[in-house]
Amino acid sequence: MYALGSNSPVAPAYADTKAMTSQLADVSIRFSADPEDMDWLRHDHPYAAVSAPAGIQSTVHMMRDGDTIVTTILLGNATAKTISAAVGDIGITLPLEDRYWDETGDYSIERHCNAHLFCGGTCSWILALRMSGKAPHLGLVLTEGALADYSVSRDFSHYSNDRGCFVLHPEAMEFAPGQTHTISWTIFPCDSREDFLRQAASRSRFIDARWNSYVMFPGETAVLRIRPSFALQPGETVSVNGLPASPDGDGGYLFSYTPDDADALTHDAYRDRVGEHRFIVRAGERTVMTRVFVSTPIDRLIAERVRFIADRQQYRGQDGHLKGAYLPYDNEDGAQYYYAGDDNGGIVNDYNAGRERVGMGLLLVASLRALGDGTLVDGTAQRDSDGLRERLADSLRDYRAFVERELVDTATGEVFNDSPRDNAYRRLYNAPWYAELYVELWKLDGDVEDLRIACRILAWFYEQGSFRFYPIELPILALEHAFDEAGEADLHDEMRDLFVRHARELAGLGLNYPKHEVNYEQSIVAPATSVILQTAALTGDRALLAAGFEQLHVLDQFNGCQPDAHLNEVAIRHWDGFWFGKRKQYGDTFPHYWSGLTGDLFDLAADLMDDGDQSAAYRRRADASRKALLQLFFPDGTASCAYVFPFSVNGERTHFADPMANDQDWALYFILRHRLDAE
Incomplete structure (x- = not known):
């Protein structure tokens, strides 16, 4: 040496x-x-x-x-x-x-x-x-x-x-x-x-400490498995927060944690128990700190969130163009926030009334579907699901009117960046999201015109030369399944040809990713994986399947395996707080809702695998990926666009949930969509 x-x-x-x-x-x-x-x-x-x-x-x-x-x-x-x-x-x-x-x-x-x-x-x-x-x-x-x-x-x-x-x-x-x-x-x-x-x-002298779940609900039990790599000396013990861990009979130790059942708590006491919990594992003189997160029960959380969106984040002010829009919300000021630019030609996209804010609309549509079939129950005893359904239906009616007046030309399929039909900044990401909204609307109301609008949107998207674009949330399988159910064979064939061409273009590019809004990121690799694997599932094309799994392997490298709720199965992203938050702070965002793209793709991969054990492992990871996103939502219906995780960034203290609720509701949409699809 x-x-x-x-x-x-x-x-x-x-x-x-x-x-x-x-x-x-x-x-x-x-x-x-x-x-x-x-x-x-x-x-x-x-x-x-x-x-x-x-x-x-x-x-x-x-x-x-x-x-x-x-x-x-x-x-x-x-x-x-x-x-x-x-x-x-x-x-x-x-x-x-x-x-x-x-x-x-x-x-x-x-x-x-x-x-x-x-x-x-x-x-x-x-x-x-x-x-x-x-x-x-x-x-x-x-x-x-x-x-x-x-x-x-x-x-x-x-x-x-x-x-x-x-x-x-x-x-x-x-x-x-x-x-x-x-x-x-x-x-x-x-x-x-x-x-x-x-x-x-x-x-x-290492302690391998892993929870079987890093995000849980009141009344659930999580188990921490502890394996020191060294022999304990006489008198040394293994403890967690000062409590003894139990030998597992195989050289390791177990510790169980069960947060109080929410039904047994008063409302105020319940709020005190949800959130982040730290556990210090000690084996002799060695230590490891782990974190878990206790979430509001999922039905209650979603019900409170959609109620908050309908009551507090839908615009009902004097601007006729914004009427019905779902807008960002400043939790500190307790007020809606909208800013789209200045008179000097500067455009500010990430606080406008379009783009990623459609996640709120998607969540409300999915919530109405789930309330209608019993998949979701208003989890607050003093409130009734029928009353919530009526409130959400009224809100969604006004939002749809806003979308069709200001953001989507339903005749041509053009999708606009902001109201009033403003495409001064043309952005290809927007179109698939609004196509997905219309697929969800069809699932809710059964009107085949919704599917035709979705097709017009995607036809317009491809007319812009998008076959080498990496779109987030392109609803290939959802749309194709809807065509089959609605008996729309012509639309099925037309869209299938477009999807196959797109998938083959991306497969041909392989790992040579073109630059998008960021040179390279998790949400470039995730769309590549998604478009190729969805099309492989649609067509049975083995070459596309192999190309999709090559993309999945690269996507997997973004996900963490640390024993911490902020990090375990959370994909690396490190700029969203700056673009979407109130604090305008760069830095690792753990979690951020687009991390859920990876979780959904783990599930899709599991559907396409022959290996049962590997498939089960991917399903567990998918569940963990989605549940990690619950850290962005709070019991009172408020939310945060991103958790800026580091201790500090360029000397400015961070490690906080940004106070701006903006685009994070995609996370709850992913969770609820998965539940609905599993029914």
């Missing part, structure tokens, strides 16, 4: 107390068996640079033994007084190559990664999965010290295409005069998520 570099030695007591920043010389991390020779570090940020309060000095060493790399940071108090460092006071940079550009102005999914961070105590870890899904991937496991959180340093000039440099934060620490603390980790290549966890257990 040899040292690659060190600097800024810990100074003796009484030394200058000025804050010091320590970093290694420019280094690379490459693995010998990697045919792409990928450098896992970006070089516009230093590796393992330390920032700390005045008086804390540092030494950084990096040692390599083949493909195993050990980095050790020694932090010491160089003053004559005690220094307390809170979480966030000390930062250590980790500039992984997780971005959608590089210095050439482009990016490569073979030489960039999706980084999954878990800062949860002494057993913290990071798994960086190559974007293409091809091994080797990069694993990092903490071997000394404890991490509590991470921040992000971003270059805003790259907008949504750069996730930024990660900054790791040790747990809160006290430094006596002259005292030192050590943070050390080991980096190694790995083949998969499971291989990473196996190696982490062999390379450190």
Whole structure:
């Protein structure tokens, strides 16, 4: 083994107390068996640079033994007084190559990664999965010290295409005069998520702690399975929040958690128990922090949410063009919010009356269907489902009138970006969403004209040259099943030809994704997977099926496996809070509702698989992906467009649910649609 570099030695007591920043010389991390020779570090940020309060000095060493790399940071108090460092006071940079550009102005999914961070105590870890899904991937496991959180340093000039440099934060620490603390980790290549966890257990005193469910409802029981990789010493125990865990008879331990049944609680007490809950697992001196989320029961949650939309988010003001629209809602001000631009030609799209806000309309249509057939029951005892149905029907009538007056030309199929029939900014994403709305309206009222309008919308969409476009939520199978049920053979054949051409174009592009609103993202790969797999299911085309599963493998690399409700089966997205939120804050959004696209595709993949065990695994992951989105909704019917997860972004404190309710209702629509389809 040899040292690659060190600097800024810990100074003796009484030394200058000025804050010091320590970093290694420019280094690379490459693995010998990697045919792409990928450098896992970006070089516009230093590796393992330390920032700390005045008086804390540092030494950084990096040692390599083949493909195993050990980095050790020694932090010491160089003053004559005690220094307390809170979480966030000390930062250590980790500039992984997780971005959608590089210095050439482009990016490569073979030489960039999706980084999954878990800062949860002494057993913290990071798994960086190559974007293409091809091994080797990069694993990092903490071997000394404890991490509590991470921040992000971003270059805003790259907008949504750069996730930024990660900054790791040790747990809160006290430094006596002259005292030192050590943070050390080991980096190694790995083949998969499971291989990473196996190696982490062999390379450190590791606690593998996994819940069978990270999002639950009152009265449900979740089980935490705990497996230390080391033998406990005499007198040492395994505990969770100070309570003993039970041996499972196979070298591991079990702990069960059952939040109180909502029916047994008063309304105020019930509200206190939903939300995020932290559990500290301790095995000897090693710890791991896990989080679960207790959600309002799903029927009650949906009923409160759609009631809130109908009562508080539907426009009934003086602007005749906006009458009936569902608008964003500022939870802090308790008011609707609409802003679409200024008189100087500036267009602001993400707070307008069209685009993603159609998710509210989709949720209301699906809720009316579900209330009508008993799939959904108003979960609040003092309210009745019939009264809610009447209220939603009135609201939907006004919304549909708004859509057909301002957003959709039902004769030509043109979809407009905003009211009043404003297409100054032409956006192809919008059309499939409104086609999906009309498919849902047909399911509600059975009027075949709704299906014909959906077809006109999609015909207009393809007339815009969209066969190489990656549309989110193109309703291929839903529309085709509707045609079969309605007996519309001509429409079936016409749309089928368009869908097949589209799928074959995307399959031909393979993994060479064209740039869209972001250069590369989960919601580019998800549409590729969706269009190809839906068409494979429609046609039985084996070549399309293989192409769709190739896309699914790439899509899978975005999803996290950390033992945390914010992260487990949640796809990486890191800009939506800026574009759709009130705080206008970039940063990892865990969760964000488009993560549910992946969950729905796991279900579709399970339908198309021959392997029963693999299919069951995908269904479990799909359920977890959708349930994670419930963290965006609250018991009183309010909601958040995104949870900005890091400790801070460019020094500004984050880790909050943005107060703007905007486009998140797609999440509840996904959940309710899945329930309706399963009936």
